[in-house]
Amino acid sequence: MTDSDPPVVLIVEDEPAVAESYRIWLSDRYEVRVAETGEQALKRLADTDVVLLDRMMPGMSGDEVLNAIRDHDTECRVAMVTAINPELDVIELGFDAYVTKPPGRDELRSTVERLLKRAQLDESLQRYFSLAARRAALESAYPAERLSESDEYRALLERIDQCRDALDESTADLSSDSNFVGAVREVQDRFEDTSDERDRED
Amino acid sequence: MYRIDEVLPNEDISTVEAGTNLLITGGPMTGKRSLALELQAAGLKRGEAALCITTDSSESLVGDLPVDGDALSEAPIGIVDCSRSDSGRAHRHVPEQSVGSPEDLTGISMRSAKFREYFAARNIEAIRHGLYSISTLIQYLDLKTVFKFLHVYTSRIQETGAFGVYTLDDTVHSQEAINTLLCEFDGVIELRESDDGERKLRVRGVSDSTRTWQSY
Numbered sequence: 001m002t003d004s005d006p007p008v009v010l011i012v013e014d015e016p017a018v019a020e021s022y023r024i025w026l027s028d029r030y031e032v033r034v035a036e037t038g039e040q041a042l043k044r045l046a047d048t049d050v051v052l053l054d055r056m057m058p059g060m061s062g063d064e065v066l067n068a069i070r071d072h073d074t075e076c077r078v079a080m081v082t083a084i085n086p087e088l089d090v091i092e093l094g095f096d097a098y099v100t101k102p103p104g105r106d107e108l109r110s111t112v113e114r115l116l117k118r119a120q121l122d123e124s125l126q127r128y129f130s131l132a133a134r135r136a137a138l139e140s141a142y143p144a145e146r147l148s149e150s151d152e153y154r155a156l157l158e159r160i161d162q163c164r165d166a167l168d169e170s171t172a173d174l175s176s177d178s179n180f181v182g183a184v185r186e187v188q189d190r191f192e193d194t195s196d197e198r199d200r201e202d
Numbered sequence: 203m204y205r206i207d208e209v210l211p212n213e214d215i216s217t218v219e220a221g222t223n224l225l226i227t228g229g230p231m232t233g234k235r236s237l238a239l240e241l242q243a244a245g246l247k248r249g250e251a252a253l254c255i256t257t258d259s260s261e262s263l264v265g266d267l268p269v270d271g272d273a274l275s276e277a278p279i280g281i282v283d284c285s286r287s288d289s290g291r292a293h294r295h296v297p298e299q300s301v302g303s304p305e306d307l308t309g310i311s312m313r314s315a316k317f318r319e320y321f322a323a324r325n326i327e328a329i330r331h332g333l334y335s336i337s338t339l340i341q342y343l344d345l346k347t348v349f350k351f352l353h354v355y356t357s358r359i360q361e362t363g364a365f366g367v368y369t370l371d372d373t374v375h376s377q378e379a380i381n382t383l384l385c386e387f388d389g390v391i392e393l394r395e396s397d398d399g400e401r402k403l404r405v406r407g408v409s410d411s412t413r414t415w416q417s418y
Binding site: 091092122125126128129132133135136137139140160167168171173174175177180181183184185187188190191 | 306307308310311312315318319343344346347349350351353354355357358360361362377378379380381382384385
């Protein structure tokens with residue numbers, strides 16, 4: 001995804017009329033693709049940012065499609081669209097979010113928006129860590145009196161504040177279980193990706 | 203607001219605001235975990251819940267909880283054991299969930315969310331969380347990943363109006379690493395043992411804290 005291209009949303013839904021209404025709700029902001037089965041979905045996965053996955057489909061079930069998506073090594077976030085509503089169970093299955101069926105326009109749009117923001121979370125945390133580490137290094141190297149006179153140090157503190165605000169933006173409401181677990185999953189995924197890279201380098 | 207007046211020697215610090223995250227640092231055997239468990243247990247008699255995440259066996263953790271046997275069966279306590287030991291449950295009346303390894307941060311967050319639901323079903327909204335220990339998490343993961351995880355976890359504590367205590371052995375990490383982690387917390391309780399074997403404690407960052415070392 002580049003800045004100029006709209007994010008890609010893949011709707012996986014076996015009822016064409018339902019898929020069409022989702023498409024209408026989302027197409028002003030996103031590039032929307034539709035797949036009627038899990039098998040089709042896996043073929044259309046390239047460049048997808050967010051998948052809206054119906055849980056109950058003929059053929060491959062939503063859970064199976066999710067596992068196949070995870071095996072694909074793609075970066076997309078997956079929301080389950082489901083008639084049942086056991087939030088934590090859905091999250092335990094590995095979905096990033098869930099939407100109760102039938103979703104309204106606003107709910108669908110805010111879910112997609114939330115997942116797109118979450119995709120930025122690890123990067124913001126990474127930036128925040130670098131700034132905090134830089135501050136800690138300065139504080140270990142220089143006495144407080146000297147730092148308080150330093151423009152560089154003051155600028156750093158300002159950047160840390162800004163970064164914190166940006167982070168609050170992308171973590172959304174962490175009192176929600178799915179946002180909380182989803183945010184931790186982003187952190188862990190990044191750790192695993194980088195340790196895989198380390199292993200390959202060894 | 204969480205009452206902690208009977209725990210710290212400094213009587214000025216009798217409460218912490220909902221959403222507070224406190225780091226407890228000190229060398230080995232300075233009583234970090236005992237102090238943190240006391241801070242958690244102080245809520246039990248007020249009907250608050252205690253949720254402990256432990257990278258050591260849950261058995262030793264429950265053994266250190268300053269709650270006697272009978273009270274233990276009734277108290278709203280939840281344990282998330284990520285110690286890799288399969289010794290089974292520490293106490294047959296204390297609900298426990300295990301996570302395969304301290305590396306499984308997602309699993310830890312899920313179990314933590316489950317316990318919050320479990321307490322909510324018993325009409326308990328006030329939860330004191332304890333994480334034992336940050337040092338072990340860093341051993342299994344790395345400083346950066348643990349820093350990020352703590353950012354999410356402490357924000358969760360803040361947004362759910364809970365209270366969190368976390369232990370860190372400050373003799374195994376560089377001062378820079380400790381200072382980096384510090385910005386995720388509202389305050390820090392430092393523990394040390396003086397040359398004559400007396401335990402000392404200092405609180406920083408919490409309102410009215412004195413910054414001087416006190417015996418405890």
